[in-house]
Amino acid sequence: MKVPILTYHSSNIAGNDYDSNNHVALAEDLRTIARLGLRIVSVTEVVDALLGEVPQSSVENAVALTCDDGSFFDWHDMEHPHYGPQRGFAGILRDHTEQTGRRAQMTSFVIVSPDARAVLDVTCMAGRDWWRDDWWREAAREGVIAIENHSWDHNHATLPRTVQHEQRKGTFSTIDNRADADAEIRAAADWLDAHLAPQRSTLFAYPYGEWNDYLVREYLPRHAHEHRQRAAFTGEPHPVEANTDRWLIPRYVCGHHWKTPGELESLLREMRG
Template identity: 70%
Template sequence: MRVPVLTYHSNNVAGNDYADNDHVALAADLRLIARRGLRIVPLATVVDVLLGEAPASEVARAVALSFDDGSWFDWHDIDHPTCGPQRGFAGILRDFAADTGAAVHATSFVIVSPQARATLDRTCLAGRGWWDDAWWRPAQQEGLVAIESHSWDHNHHTLPVTAQHAQRTGTFRTIDTRADADAQIRQAADWLDRRLAPHRTTLFAFPYGESNDYLLREYLPRHAGEHRVRAAFGTDPAPVELTASRWNLPRYVCGSHWRSPAELERLIATR
């Protein structure tokens, strides 16, 4: 088992070239994956194999895709205020499937708090209501993009108040108490489960890719019956192998770990 998990942020639109637009990059990367003869499998399947609940053949010669933050850009086509029309991530996946006949799937790790997203829409996007959750249930029902948790409020530095008790924001390493972890992880899972029933949230991606010993050694493994997380993902640049820790699985991030098709091809060349 050696599965690269490729991660994209649909909010990353600073131009219309590969290196500064994750939509352009995703469309190009899907074609590269197909040329390499690799399959795209759901992230949940990777976790099933890791936990011994599915055979390794399920992820042979495969990659998995994940998106972070859960804005409209994951789902809708958008007329960007400075860069013009952008095909949403879901549309890019559908285009690829229609052109190639290949199976395709991605997991969107979403910021859950409606209040946090409303503020982030103003502080990090264009303030046009592009961060609501109306698309999450249709996405889950279609089966193209799975919805999973990226925490309650990302402990984001632009929020006036976050769930972190001391307001040490801009990092997830300060989520180091049971109360803070419950507020960020369990509360998010509870809200998503109510919103998306009968779907149950089981995967988590650390905001900023950051964790700490309390989360990795205490909270996630010892309170799994309460938060219901089966596996958590960070951003260490490596493929998922059977020896990986289920509480801090690696992912490659577009724009950080590769910035061109050639760099991605080198990254997945060992598949």
Template identity: 65%
Template sequence: MRVPVLTYHSNNVSGNDYASNDHVALAQDLRRVARLGLRIVPLATVVDVLLGDAPASTVERAVALSFDDGSWFDWHDIDHPTWGPQRGFAGILRDFAAETGAAAHATSFVIVSPEARATLDRTCLAGRGWWGDEWWRAAQAEGLLAIESHSWDHNHPTLPRAAQDRSGTFRTIDSYGEADAQIRQAADWLDAFLAPRRSRLFAFPYGETNDYLLRDYLPLRAGEHRLRAAFGTEPAPVTRGSDRWNLPRYIAGAHWNEPAGLERLLASIG
């Protein structure tokens, strides 16, 4: 079992070429993955194999996809105020499936708090209401994108108040109350919003974590938060030996920023 998880941020639009636009990169990378003879499998399937609930053959010669933050750019086609029309990530997946006949699926790790998203829309996007959650049920129903948790409010530095007193980095989430506010509260909200579907995966904001989350809260409070696994940002494939509570992912732009870089990355995994 050696499965690379390729991660993209739909908010990353600072130009219209591969290195400056994750929409351009995703569209090209999907076809590159297909040309290399690799399949795209749901991230939940990778976790099933890791935990022994599915055979390893399920993820043989496969990659998985994840998207972080969960803005409208994951789902909608949007006319960017600076860089013009952008095909949403969901549309890019549909285009790929229609063109190749191959399965396409990704997991969107979303910031759950409506209040936090409303603020982040102003501080991190264009302030046009592009961080709503009205598309999440449609995404789940179509089966193209799985909606999972990227925490309650990302503990983002631009928020006036986070779920706890200390803001700016997820490394400071090191007590039961803070962890519960960020992780279980997000799972509870998603479970109610997307019922009967249940949230089971988590991605650390910026990949930031600490010993309390990895060795205490996540493994010892599983009956409360109900998660099956969590993902970080270590650049490595998911293997049988990977830490269930800090699974690795490759981040577009950070771990490769050109088509040849992705090919080298995938070749190195084998």
């Protein structure tokens, strides 16, 4: 078992070429994946194989795709104020499926708090109300983009207040006690379950890719019956293997761990031996 999980951010648009635009990168990377004869599976399938619920052979010669934060660009085609028309991630995935006959799917780990997203829309994007959640239910129902948990408010540095009790913001390593972990992880899962029913949140991605011993060794494993998450994902550049810790599942991040189509192809070829 050696499955790379590739991660994108649909808000990463600083131009219209591969290294400045994750939409351009995703479309090109899908072509690379197809040319190499690799399948696209969901991260849920990868977790199922890791936990022994399905044979590991079910994810052989496969990659999984995720994206973080849950902005409108995950789902909608948009007119960017500086860089013009942008095909949303969902449209890129549908185009690939139609062109190749191979189903492409992705999991979006979303920031859940509506109030936090309203602020982040202004502080981190263009302030055009591009971080709403009214597309999440439709996405969950269609299945091209699954919706999962990226915390309540990301403990984001640009928010006036977060649920971290001491206001140590801009990192997830300070979520190191039961109250703060419940407020970030369990509350987000509760909201998703209530608003996307009958879909249920079972997967969590650490904001900033950061974790700590309390979350990995105490909170996530020992309180799973309460927060209901089955696995957690980092931003470490490794494939998922048979001995991977379910609370430290690695992911490669576009723009950080590969920057060109050639670098991605080399990464994927290495994993195939």
